[in-house]
Amino acid sequence: MSTTESISNRQSAAPAREGPIDAEVDVIVAGGGVAGLSTALFARWLGDTVVLLEKSAEIGGTALKAAFWYWVPNNQKMQELGIADRKEDCIRYMARLSQPQRYNPHESKFGLTDWEYAQCEAIYDSASPASELLRERGALPYRHCADVPDYWAELAEDKAPRGRVLLPEAACNTMSDGGKVAVGTMLRAARRDGIDIRTSHQVRRVIKNAFGEVIGVEATINGDRSIRIGARKAVVFATGGFIHNPELRQNFLHVPLFGGCATLSNEGDFVYIASALGAQLRNMNYAWMCPVSLEKAVAKARDLSGMFSVSGDSMIWVDKTGRRVTNEKLAYNELAQTFFHWDPIKAEYPYLVLIALWDQRSQDHSASAEYGRLIVPPGTDDAHVLRGKTWAELTRAISERLHRYAHVTGGAKLSDDFAENLRTTVARFNGFARNSRDEDFIAASGWWSNFLTDL
Secondary structure (H helix, E strand, O other), rough: OHHHHHHHHOOOOOOOEEOOOEEEEEEEEEOOHHHHHHHHHHHHHHOOOOEEEEOOOOOOHHHHHHOOOOOOOOOHHHHHHHHOOOOOHHHEEEEEEEEEEOOOOOOOOOOOOOHEEEEEEHHHHHHHHHHHHHHOOOOOOOOEOOOOOOOOOOOOOOOOEEOEEOOOOOOOOOOHHHHHHHHHHHHHHHHHHOEEEEEEEEEEEEEEEOOOOOEEEEEEEEEEEOEEEEEEHHHHOOOOOOOHHHHHHHHOOOOOOOOOOOOOOOOHHHHHHHHOOOOOOOOOOOOOOOOOOOHHHHOOOOOOOOOOOOOOOOOOEEEEEEEEOOOOOOOOHHHHHHHHHEOOOOOOOOOOOEEOOHHHHHHHOOOOOOOOOOHHHHOOOOOOOOOOOHHHHHHHHHHHHHOOOOHHOOOOOOOOOOHHHHHHHHHHHHHHHHHOOOOOOOHHHOOHHHHOOOO
16 A cells, blocks of 8 residues: 555545435445454344445455464363363463463452453353354354464463364365365355355445444445445444555554565555544554565565464574574464564664574475465475575575665674574584474473474
8 A cells, every 4th residue: 555545545534424325234344354254144144134345356355364273262172072161261361361461360350451351251252152153054164173282371371271273174184274264164154145245345434424323334346436335233344454554554563564464455444444433442553473574575475474383393593693583483473573672772673584594304394385484395486595505605695685675674784703603503403403402492482382393
């Protein structure tokens, strides 16, 4: 989205006045990802007439690019297997993770506000019944991933470290295509049950009546013709985030980013609409993140996927000095935080760009085009990969690549002793491999790190 388009979008978001409409339904859903599809389905099953408006030409949103494992506490399969997941324990675990600075295990709501506690309670109470209804009606059949651990399974507050993960039933064994499967089954159910699905319809603003109530939306079709649709009961927005809007990224996110792996239509339309309504926006400064290829992120490649798991067990990440700075097998959101470490002395983000290194063994045994991995099979786009037969040759190639992207990295370049430090780093890591113990980051290892080792 260009600055001009962004300004235009913001100016057009003011609520429209009541007037003639082109169509009317009970419920309008804006956004055709899995959140929008499920909302539309639940409303339809309650007997409402529903129209779903999707901005892009394709239904599915970012879910089409996702593995789509979904976390459902106290799900039916857990109950059948006798895996205890008490409500109090589960909410305590959620409180510990979501608000660690306020977490108090001795308070009745564990340090959460009333609103936050009610949100966690709603997830616990409703996620499993919703999953079962979607399964029963053929919209989202699933299989239970009993052995997949929680990301923070080692925390004492997690009393059910395994068993909460479900996966679309027809997903492949590596689970990487779950999003496509979920979108497919839900879309078929939506069409089967009479939901009016309209693509290339971008909701620009809501319509309000004289009492200030939202009674519909205005949308543009293919960015051109306008349409006004009335809603007798509700307008629901499920329109994704704003990662592909540079203006909103700069204004709201607390760290420098090169883009994201969400669908390119995630430009924050709802932020402008909600702001014009005076709605309270929460957690705007924090995104759920994962590492991405610098080259693809800068190019805004449509096929960019987040790196949800690092390939194999022999890849290391080093900084511009050639030193390893993180446990590469952390859960993806936690791993992404490495990039935003701030050096208060040098006034820079020293790890904003990291260099991933792997050997021929990893190339031969761990190559995959799934999960946004960097080690890709022969015949796959590998323009991001640099090769060298010697440390000096590899160092030159990395230096040249960094120079090419200096305009977006603040001029990041390798230190003069990069090659020497890299040799030392690799030798040290090889020693860890021989002893089967990562001495640098053993304290940062957990159930999830071990689970990913063989992926």
